[in-house]
Amino acid sequence: MGLPKFSDIISLSNTEISEAIIKAENQLFNLRFKKATRQTFKSNEIKSTKRQLAQLKTLLTSRLENLESKDEN
Numbered sequence: 001m002g003l004p005k006f007s008d009i010i011s012l013s014n015t016e017i018s019e020a021i022i023k024a025e026n027q028l029f030n031l032r033f034k035k036a037t038r039q040t041f042k043s044n045e046i047k048s049t050k051r052q053l054a055q056l057k058t059l060l061t062s063r064l065e066n067l068e069s070k071d072e073n
Contacts, residue, residue, distance in 0.1 A: 006055055017060045024053040 012020065028049045034041040 006059075009055055009059055014060065014063060017056055017063075021053065021056045021060070024049055024056060028053065 009017070009020075028046070031041055031046050031049060035043075035046070
């Protein structure tokens with residue numbers, strides 16, 4: 001599983017980003033649960049999921065800040 005490029009994420013709409021954030025949070029929860037119960041999983045998936053979640057949240061926050069700044073002007 002390769003890491004998604006940030007340029008691929010930029011093309012998503014705000015609702016798609018929100019859905020992807022929820023999906024990534026659920027996936028991260030499941031991976032942490034597997035780790036705690038000592039089930040088999042790929043340990044690098046935790047890192048890549050956390051990175052993807054951070055990218056999604058950063059993009060959504062920057063878009064919302066841009067919208068707020070446009071509303072003020």
